[in-house]
Amino acid sequence: MLEVVILIVALIVSLIIVIKSADVFVDNIVEIGLALGISEIILGVTASAIGTSLPEFGSAMIAILTGTPDMGVGVAIGANIWNIGGILGISAIFAGLITTQGEELRRDGVMAFLTALVLVVSLFLIGNISFVLGIILIFMYVVYLWILIRAQKNNKNKEIECCDISEETSQEGKSQDSKKSLNTKTIIFAVLGLVGLAIGCRAIVYCTVELSTMANISEGLAGILLAFGTTTPEFFTVLSSAKKGLNSLAIGTVFGSNIFNILIGLGIPALFVNIPVEPITTYFDAPVMVLITLLLLLLIKRGMKLSRVEGVILVLAYVIYMFTRLFFIM
Template sequence: MFELFILILALIISLIIVIKAADVFVDSIVEIGLTLGISEIILGVTASAVGTSLPEFGSAMIAILTGSPDVGVGCAIGANIWNIAGILGVSAIFAGLITTKMQEVRRDGSMAFLTTLTITTALLLMGEISFVVGVILIIMYVVYLWILIRAQKSSKDREIECCEVDEKNKDLNKKTILMAVLGLVGLAIGCRAIVYCTVELSVMASIPEVLAGILLAFGTTAPEFFTVLTSAKKGLNSLAIGTVFGSNIFNILIGLGIPSLFVTIPVEPITIYFDAPVMVFMTLLLLFLIKRGMKLTRVEGIILVASYIIYIVTRLTIFS
């Protein structure tokens, strides 16, 4: 009983740390972006996305390279489904409205869809992620980064502010960078604690392994959840959507691409024929909902969350 109390207390404290760390990380990364003249959306699909995706990347790498490839692939694909249907859905419900721009949907949304389509097609054709597939995935990410760099160079919207901010924020930049790093570290530590407590509580409660795996996936995506939710509530819509698109792209192209360079990754049939196609469907659903008015309202958020609930119930009852 005492151990149960300690785990619950640790879980609550970890959640508080993660919420505060996400707040600090979002504020700091936006300030850095403004200082350097980097657009909000590009910050979202690069720095924020990669930073918050480290738990999934690390989990997938460790699982794949230590002989549990199904866990690694499941973590990456499951995280992507949750990022779209769960995180953006919940954020839209709480924020009330998340807006975006056509160019962001065309570039980052299309890349997210192309990523899911590529990995799903490869799995359906080959039944595994080979070295060749890994090379293709990594090349796709390099090309995507090149497109982002070109987009940033051609954007001169903040040229007027650059000189002012540069001079007066030289000292502030160091503090802001430190706060961004501390926020990211806080996210990593807090989320690791959430994962540990979740797993331990599931073992104590004799929760089935499949359900424990889903709870673990929730833990690894906690940085994205709190970063996106905080961004949406602050009105930083491009950062919120950019973080999800960028995270989903990174999870597949790098999270599965890099380990496949070292070992061929076998994938179980249920992931190939159910989870991966659901990931493609969720991405298409998100793009369809956004394109209707370049925004996500509470209604769209409810649709996304309902879709995720249907997926989880189906996964646990029919395909478990």
């Protein structure tokens, strides 16, 4: 009993370390990027998704590379299902209304669905996540990133056209003044954040493996349950954004995180090892991820919004999934 308590406490502490390390790493890597002259557009479209998804990515990566691939895959897929059914559903209930635009739905929503579909079809065909599939997943993310950058550049050009010359000059002056210089402290903190992520994720995986062994549950299911902890950044980001009326940020965080979790969270580890996948994940968890993504798109498309009713539907869908997973097909 004492060992279980120690492992649970260690797991909670590890989660806190990982979430804090992710914040430190992203904040400082953005500072480094700006100092090196990397476009703010590129930093903007990557930092948010990466920042909230680093706990899932790190946990999945460590789990896969340390011999527990089922847990790694479970974290990625479980996080995606929870992001939609749990986080977005609960946020819609509390906020009352989350709206979106057609462009966001066509671009980010469709990409999230396509990402899930590609993974499921590949698993049905080959039964694992191979090196070739890893290349395909990463290539898809690069293409998506390019689409995002083009969209933001186009929006920025439109804004510039609406401004007069004096305003443009003023903005350029402010931009030059706001450039940051690269300093040793920023680099050190970025490295410390990365080290904290690595250590924290390794501790998370170890504690989860030990607890799942004691509870006699599969690694895949353990990964799905672990997703509750690793998605904490997404939960607070989406809930806070929805309550403040920042609808695009709320829905965009979920879509962006789901895309990143699959394309990068599983694509990168596949470059190093062939990732076997449990049959239950292939035939149940992954298809559920596709279906709940499709459900979200259909609910939003009806009126380009999520009301409390749609939120309840998403939460119920997640409850049914978890009830089935826990009590019928563990």
